[in-house]
Amino acid sequence: QAVKAATKFTPTKDDYQKVYNAIADILEDNDYDDGSYGPVLVRLAWHSSGTYDKNDGSGGSNYATMRFPSEATHGANAGLDVARAKIETVKEKFPWISYGDLWTLGGVAAIQEMQGPKIPWRPGRIDGYAKDATPDGRLPDASKVADHLRTIFYRMGFDDHAIVALSGAHALGRCHRNRSGFDGPWTFSPTTFTNDFFTLLMNDKWTWRKWDGPRQLQDKTKTLMMLPSDFALVQDKEFKKWVKVYAADQDKFFADFSLYFSELLELGVPRAQFVSSEPWIMKSTEEQSS
Numbered sequence: 001q002a003v004k005a006a007t008k009f010t011p012t013k014d015d016y017q018k019v020y021n022a023i024a025d026i027l028e029d030n031d032y033d034d035g036s037y038g039p040v041l042v043r044l045a046w047h048s049s050g051t052y053d054k055n056d057g058s059g060g061s062n063y064a065t066m067r068f069p070s071e072a073t074h075g076a077n078a079g080l081d082v083a084r085a086k087i088e089t090v091k092e093k094f095p096w097i098s099y100g101d102l103w104t105l106g107g108v109a110a111i112q113e114m115q116g117p118k119i120p121w122r123p124g125r126i127d128g129y130a131k132d133a134t135p136d137g138r139l140p141d142a143s144k145v146a147d148h149l150r151t152i153f154y155r156m157g158f159d160d161h162a163i164v165a166l167s168g169a170h171a172l173g174r175c176h177r178n179r180s181g182f183d184g185p186w187t188f189s190p191t192t193f194t195n196d197f198f199t200l201l202m203n204d205k206w207t208w209r210k211w212d213g214p215r216q217l218q219d220k221t222k223t224l225m226m227l228p229s230d231f232a233l234v235q236d237k238e239f240k241k242w243v244k245v246y247a248a249d250q251d252k253f254f255a256d257f258s259l260y261f262s263e264l265l266e267l268g269v270p271r272a273q274f275v276s277s278e279p280w281i282m283k284s285t286e287e288q289s290s
């Protein structure tokens with residue numbers, strides 16, 4: 001007797017909203033780091049997408065290749081095992097979601113829940129294989145400056161404007177000595193999305209920290225830091241133009257960041273794979289409770 005084929009579950013936007021909500025729910029577990037897994041989830045979304053190479057279409061968020069040791073062990077991905085393990089608890093509840101969709105939605109939920117702009121997002125990524133993993137060296141090196149940033153981000157298809165806007169994500173989170181070797185947060189509110197990265201970069205006095213770690217800058221209070229690659233944004237004339245704009249206008253930063261981050265999360269995903277022709281706006285938990 002023929003066994004009736006199980007009907008394939010086709011998730012709706014509501015189902016993805018449930019995943020979003022489950023991610024929002026775990027952000028403040030265990031009083032992790034500065035009180036939230038948000039920043040490290042944003043970094044997971046970015047590093048799973050920023051490997052894209054427009055020249056051959058390889059990399060990007062489609063196949064979630066950071067699941068494989070050959071990519072998970074890249075120096076730039078140190079510490080992201082924490083983010084992957086945390087979001088795995090959501091995957092257990094919603095096993096039908098692909099890792100690429102889960103990790104990018106993690107970035108969206110984290111930004112939105114940390115008071116950032118809405119990030120248009122849609123599902124459709126599929127899980128790939130170890131052979132799809134990207135070679136090391138595709139993500140930016142924090143000890144390097146403008147030329148390097150252009151090489152890395154132009155390869156993804158971004159321009160100078162996008163480089164500066166996306167770098168504003170460093171309003172969030174911190175550097176960890178045991179991950180990157182660098183140390184400290186960029187802003188005084190590392191779990192709230194703001195344009196503070198730009199105002200601090202423009203208005204504070206930054207000096208080289210004297211210590212036994214890698215070259216990094218510190219502010220007057222010696223609590224905040226900038227990477228050499230962050231500082232490059234005010235040393236380069238073209239970049240600095242946008243730093244000034246964003247330092248003066250948080251709304252403009254939010255609007256541009258939303259656009260570029262959304263684009264970043266779709267790198268490497270064939271358009272035909274997306275389940276909808278336009279990205280969706282997922283609701284924040286705040287909106288759902290009011």
Ligand code: DDH
Pocket residue numbers: 039040042043046079140141142143149166167169170172173174175176177179180181182227229230261
């Ligand atoms: Fe970043 N980033 N990032 N970054 N990043 C680090 C942490 C975080 C660079 C290097 C580092 C982006 C761009 C760049 C976030 C988001 C984004 C750390 C510290 C280094 C180093 C890691 C650690 O020790 O734990 C460099 C270089 C660049 C560049 O040249 C442009 C972008 C584009 C984003 C983004 O999301 C759009 C976030 C969030 C963190 C904080 C993570 C955490 O655990 O906290």
